[in-house]
Amino acid sequence: MKKYVRCQYDNQTYYGLLADDTIHLIEGDIFAVHEVTDRIIRMDEAVLLAPCQPSKAVCIGLNYHDHAAEMKLALPKEPLIFLKPSSAVVGPGAGIEYPAISHNLHYEGEFVVVIGKTARNVSAQQAYDYIFGYTCANDVTARDIQMADGQWTRGKSFDTFLPLGPCIVSGIDPHTVDIKLYVNDEVKQSSNTCQLIFSVPAIIEHITKVMTLYPGDVILTGTPSGVGPMQIGDVVTVELSGIGRLTNTIVRG
Numbered sequence: 001m002k003k004y005v006r007c008q009y010d011n012q013t014y015y016g017l018l019a020d021d022t023i024h025l026i027e028g029d030i031f032a033v034h035e036v037t038d039r040i041i042r043m044d045e046a047v048l049l050a051p052c053q054p055s056k057a058v059c060i061g062l063n064y065h066d067h068a069a070e071m072k073l074a075l076p077k078e079p080l081i082f083l084k085p086s087s088a089v090v091g092p093g094a095g096i097e098y099p100a101i102s103h104n105l106h107y108e109g110e111f112v113v114v115i116g117k118t119a120r121n122v123s124a125q126q127a128y129d130y131i132f133g134y135t136c137a138n139d140v141t142a143r144d145i146q147m148a149d150g151q152w153t154r155g156k157s158f159d160t161f162l163p164l165g166p167c168i169v170s171g172i173d174p175h176t177v178d179i180k181l182y183v184n185d186e187v188k189q190s191s192n193t194c195q196l197i198f199s200v201p202a203i204i205e206h207i208t209k210v211m212t213l214y215p216g217d218v219i220l221t222g223t224p225s226g227v228g229p230m231q232i233g234d235v236v237t238v239e240l241s242g243i244g245r246l247t248n249t250i251v252r253g
């Protein structure tokens with residue numbers, strides 16, 4: 001298991017390997033040729049950024065048994081996919097902007113797959129070869145706009161609507177991860193990725209029948225039960241066991 005971060009340090013952007021409270025700076029791109037240097041900095045000397053820069057985020061609609069039961073929805077026959085734009089990505093600690101044109105902003109805590117190499121027509125059996133690791137996301141949604149439009153793009157694509165981080169963890173089992181979401185320290189979502197309707201390999205097979213995934217692209221695997229509203233000033237945290245906590249504050253857009 002390795003934990004990778006992306007950070008700002010000394011006016012430069014670095015990838016780094018996380019070890020306790022220190023970051024071993026990496027020379028190069030973790031998705032290509034790179035080298036772990038002997039330069040070690042403390043966590044508090046760096047500002048963490050989103051741990052990758054995806055060309056796109058592919059998201060799964062309904063994908064948790066507990067969420068389907070909560071919404072009294074029939075289980076989908078195949079994964080429903082939609083996209084969030086790369087312009088929505090922000091890092092740990094960044095503000096999530098509450099749009100002036102929305103009156104119902106929701107959190108969706110999600111377990112995220114980070115792609116490690118170019119993937120097209122990848123079978124479920126081969127899928128793990130294409131995974132770099134896993135991170136946390138909040139699939140921030142202007143629910144009123146999503147529902148009014150029918151199409152989900154506008155309601156899910158405002159700038160700042162895709163917090164990612166704090167790190168990418170490799171080498172863990174993606175189907176035994178506890179997922180929790182807190183608003184101001186109150187637990188709002190609590191589940192485990194064993195509740196996923198479509199497994200990570202099945203999702204990768206489904207998506208790559210349609211489109212090419214590039215290194216650093218992310219797949220948001222869906223949200224468990226308990227989605228709900230956020231207000232300006234709220235502090236929202238997505239916590240995944242073995243990965244970490246992604247915390248953001250809601251600010252006026």
Ligand code: MG
Nearest residue numbers: 108139222223
């Ligand atoms: Mg979602």
